[in-house]
Amino acid sequence: xxxxxPAFDSAFSIDCVIFGFExxxxxxxxxxxxxxxxxxxxxxxxxxxxxxxxxxxxxxxxLYELTGLRDLHMEQFHTFGEVHRxxxxxxxxxxxxxxxxxxGQKELRPVTQFARKAFWHPINDLPKLAFDHSEIxxxxxxxxxxxxxxxxxxxxxxxxxxxxxxxxVCYEAxxxxxxxxxxFRKKMLSYGFLKPLPEKQKGVSYRAANLYKFDRRKYxxxxxxELS
Amino acid sequence: xxxxxPAFDSAFSIDCVIFGFExxxxxxxxxxxxxxxxxxxxxxxxxxxxxxxxxxxxxxxxLYELTGLRDLHMEQFHTFGEVHRxxxxxxxxxxxxxxxxxxGQKELRPVTQFARKAFWHPINDLPKLAFDHSEIxxxxxxxxxxxxxxxxxxxxxxxxxxxxxxxxVCYEAxxxxxxxxxxFRKKMLSYGFLKPLPEKQKGVSYRAANLYKFDRRKYxxxxxxELS
DNA sequence: AGATAAGGTGTAAAAATTACACCATTAAAT
DNA sequence: ATTTAATGGTGTAATTTTTACACCTTATCT
Numbered sequence: 001x002x003x004x005x006p007a008f009d010s011a012f013s014i015d016c017v018i019f020g021f022e023x024x025x026x027x028x029x030x031x032x033x034x035x036x037x038x039x040x041x042x043x044x045x046x047x048x049x050x051x052x053x054x055x056x057x058x059x060x061x062x063l064y065e066l067t068g069l070r071d072l073h074m075e076q077f078h079t080f081g082e083v084h085r086x087x088x089x090x091x092x093x094x095x096x097x098x099x100x101x102x103x104g105q106k107e108l109r110p111v112t113q114f115a116r117k118a119f120w121h122p123i124n125d126l127p128k129l130a131f132d133h134s135e136i137x138x139x140x141x142x143x144x145x146x147x148x149x150x151x152x153x154x155x156x157x158x159x160x161x162x163x164x165x166x167x168x169v170c171y172e173a174x175x176x177x178x179x180x181x182x183x184f185r186k187k188m189l190s191y192g193f194l195k196p197l198p199e200k201q202k203g204v205s206y207r208a209a210n211l212y213k214f215d216r217r218k219y220x221x222x223x224x225x226e227l228s
Numbered sequence: 229x230x231x232x233x234p235a236f237d238s239a240f241s242i243d244c245v246i247f248g249f250e251x252x253x254x255x256x257x258x259x260x261x262x263x264x265x266x267x268x269x270x271x272x273x274x275x276x277x278x279x280x281x282x283x284x285x286x287x288x289x290x291l292y293e294l295t296g297l298r299d300l301h302m303e304q305f306h307t308f309g310e311v312h313r314x315x316x317x318x319x320x321x322x323x324x325x326x327x328x329x330x331x332g333q334k335e336l337r338p339v340t341q342f343a344r345k346a347f348w349h350p351i352n353d354l355p356k357l358a359f360d361h362s363e364i365x366x367x368x369x370x371x372x373x374x375x376x377x378x379x380x381x382x383x384x385x386x387x388x389x390x391x392x393x394x395x396x397v398c399y400e401a402x403x404x405x406x407x408x409x410x411x412f413r414k415k416m417l418s419y420g421f422l423k424p425l426p427e428k429q430k431g432v433s434y435r436a437a438n439l440y441k442f443d444r445r446k447y448x449x450x451x452x453x454e455l456s
Numbered sequence: 457a458g459a460t461a462a463g464g465t466g467t468a469a470a471a472a473t474t475a476c477a478c479c480a481t482t483a484a485a486t
Numbered sequence: 487a488t489t490t491a492a493t494g495g496t497g498t499a500a501t502t503t504t505t506a507c508a509c510c511t512t513a514t515c516t
Contacts (some may be wrong), residue, residue, distance in 0.1 A: 010279060012240065012309075012320055051238060051318055055309025056375075079322050081305040083281025090279055092240055094307045094320075165494075182496070183474065190472095206492040207481040393463075410465070411505065434461040435512040 008092035014033040014059045015046035016074065017097040017140035020159035025122050026173035031066050031115035038089050038130035047114060067118040074098040077143045085132045097140040099156035123197045148174055151223055154213045163201055163209035193218040231282035238318035239399065245325040245368035249385035251351050257296050258344035265315050266358035274321065275342060287324045295346040297339040302326040303422035305371045313360045314413045325368040327384035376402055379451055383442045391429055391437035421446040
């Protein structure tokens with residue numbers, strides 16, 4: 001496929017691994033490419049950095065153009081610089097990840113023609129991805145797991161009001177292992193940044209669980225002072 | 229100074245933060261630049277990535293060319309991508325760090341003309357650095373500190389045979405805080421990768437301390453299995 | 457012999473982590 | 487009305503890890 005394409009010199013690009021959590025399943029955002037190389041393949045949202053924008057700004061723009069998503073807090077985690085990772089020329093890519101709350105049913109609507117569509121896909125069943133995107137994804141998942149071990153970032157994935165079980169399932173999905181219910185709750189509550197609400201889960205056909213809210217002020221206090 | 233220089237389009241570069249430990253003091257490797265921009269300034273060893281080399285390979289080559297040092301294990305930690313970080317044009321830089329054992333008196337000898345010389349400088353007294361290199365250094369130090377909290381990487385800095393006090397001083401230099409002697413020893417020995425040698429320190433005018441050796445096999449076992 | 461400087465050691469309290477099982481509540485089904 | 491199915495919610499004891507803390511020992515130098 002790549003033989004017919006023009007070669008180019010070198011470029012910097014961005015690739016984004018956006019995690020979402022839905023129905024107890026951890027997913028990432030993929031696009032269907034509408035362009036060679038790897039036309040029709042699934043891929044991470046990614047594109048070329050422009051001359052006049054910072055790398056961080058490029059990440060925001062590119063994610064928006066390919067998926068319609070805006071204003072996430074993305075974090076850079078690695079730069080992939082093998083010579084032949086792109087068939088047409090030298091492309092070094094800076095990879096970002098973000099955790100995204102899926103409530104509010106944000107619509108996925110690419111605003112450029114590079115992506116035919118954008119969609120969520122469970123991480124346990126990923127298709128073959130374009131370029132070295134599988135490797136990029138693997139590395140992002142390691143990063144998120146490691147990060148979760150020192151910062152309870154799972155909140156970023158949950159709706160504003162959530163149950164402790166939802167929180168635990170989210171942890172388990174990220175870490176890919178079962179946790180003990182009592183110990184998990186004890187620990188989470190001991191942090192002090194979970195506010196119990198005078199409100200219960202609705203629409204379940206079993207005992208409704210209490211809802212909690214994440215208190216970002218307290219959270220920030222704890223995890224800023226921890227750096228010292 | 230930059231007004232007279234030709235502008236260029238865009239480039240990818242490498243900057244290296246190489247840590248060394250000497251006489252109880254943590255140092256990094258700086259060069260004196262022999263080229264505009266920032267001619268005569270102190271800077272991190274860094275230069276432009278070539279078209280036909282991977283980013284990791286570029287890091288090794290560049291460090292060698294500017295300092296004469298080879299075969300260190302460098303690790304990428306961040307990519308700096310602000311638009312105006314270089315006065316002449318767009319330069320995105322991938323930053324690496326490494327910890328280097330200073331025994332054997334490795335000579336520092338730049339093999340290109342870009343650096344007039346290379347030298348070690350204590351981290352507590354750094355001069356103003358070229359470009360955004362101070363920021364790059366700060367970030368590298370944070371990275372090393374954080375890493376030290378889950379992997380005892382301080383060994384990389386010590387000679388083959390070392391005393392427990394040397395090890396502790398090295399930790400203290402990285403973390404910039406005092407540690408308790410008894411607790412520190414208890415913990416280090418409990419890992420099981422410190423081999424006591426039937427040998428004592430020489431040439432000190434007080435009671436000689438026992439020497440230890442770092443057992444990399446056991447270390448790797450422990451810190452590989454830890455990832456699961 | 458005495459001074460100096462660092463080496464080397466143990467214990468108790470506190471805190472964090474782990475393992476583990478049963479009753480309560482709700483809605484749906486009968 | 488009763489039963490069933492599904493999840494919610496809770497406590498304790500054992501173990502491990504972390505912390506705080508002080509004194510005698512050894513080697514060298516004078």
